[in-house]
Amino acid sequence: MTSTTWIDEIDPNRALRSPSHPGLVRDGVPVDLDAAADAVRSLLVALGQDVHSVHLQDTPRRVAAAYAELLTSEPFTLTTFPNDGRYDELVLVREIPFRSLCEHHLLPFHGVAHIGYLPDERIVGLSKLARVAEHFARGLQVQERLTQQIANCLQENLRAKGVAVVLEAEHLCMSLRGVRAHGAHTVTSTLLGLHREHPATRQEFFTLARVRH
Ligand SMILES: Nc1nc2c(ncn2[C@@H]2O[C@H](COP(=O)(O)OP(=O)(O)OP(=O)(O)O)[C@@H](O)[C@H]2O)c(=O)[nH]1
Ligand SMILES: [Zn+2]
Numbered sequence: 001m002t003s004t005t006w007i008d009e010i011d012p013n014r015a016l017r018s019p020s021h022p023g024l025v026r027d028g029v030p031v032d033l034d035a036a037a038d039a040v041r042s043l044l045v046a047l048g049q050d051v052h053s054v055h056l057q058d059t060p061r062r063v064a065a066a067y068a069e070l071l072t073s074e075p076f077t078l079t080t081f082p083n084d085g086r087y088d089e090l091v092l093v094r095e096i097p098f099r100s101l102c103e104h105h106l107l108p109f110h111g112v113a114h115i116g117y118l119p120d121e122r123i124v125g126l127s128k129l130a131r132v133a134e135h136f137a138r139g140l141q142v143q144e145r146l147t148q149q150i151a152n153c154l155q156e157n158l159r160a161k162g163v164a165v166v167l168e169a170e171h172l173c174m175s176l177r178g179v180r181a182h183g184a185h186t187v188t189s190t191l192l193g194l195h196r197e198h199p200a201t202r203q204e205f206f207t208l209a210r211v212r213h
Pocket of ligand 1: 102103104141142143144171173174178179
């Protein structure tokens with residue numbers, strides 16, 4: 001028997017495709033790609049760019065589509081299974097690639113997620129760990145909140161004995177511009193249940209995830 005939870009039931013700030021709006025929808029608001037393209041055109045003009053140049057002709061449309069893609073996630077099912085074998089060791093998926101958009105500069109931050117849990121009654125389809133990360137990464141984010149949302153979503157749906165999430169990311173707003181700290185990586189973690197309370201459980205996760213701490 002599998003258990004199916006629609007991810008858009010889990011996250012009230014979800015992005016979804018609504019049957020009444022065949023186009024993109026974010027937080028219940030339809031995405032207006034034409035208005036977004038007009039805004040990008042205005043931005044380019046304000047920044048002194050020649051939007052009448054043949055080279056920039058389609059740029060506003062492309063930028064609008066690119067941001068809509070980065071900000072909108074598809075609903076999916078978070079499939080879990082009964083833990084019939086009473087598996088009671090760590091389940092860990094390491095180095096799940098992700099990319100998100102920094103809510104301060106609208107520039108990407110990207111890196112890898114390490115997601116682990118200690119099963120109780122149920123186990124989760126492994127790909128769903130990556131899908132949960134992808135779901136919350138599609139939006140305007142700070143790394144801390146993204147880390148917490150992934151962990152909380154898994155815990156709410158799995159009722160695991162412990163959940164641990166570590167994100168390691170490079171923020172382009174910090175490496176390409178501003179302080180230009182190229183190569184600097186930001187590490188964030190959220191530990192729940194036994195991963196928070198039990199030092200040996202926490203240690204095992206960090207060792208297997210190969211995170212320096
Ligand atoms: N805590 C946190 N800060 C972030 C994240 N992404 C970007 N920031 C920071 O958000 C801050 C915004 O600071 P401001 O001083 O308002 O912006 P700014 O003048 O562009 O700052 P600089 O980047 O230092 O040039 C910067 O320090 C960014 O590094 C994140 O995921 N988490
Ligand atoms: Zn930023």
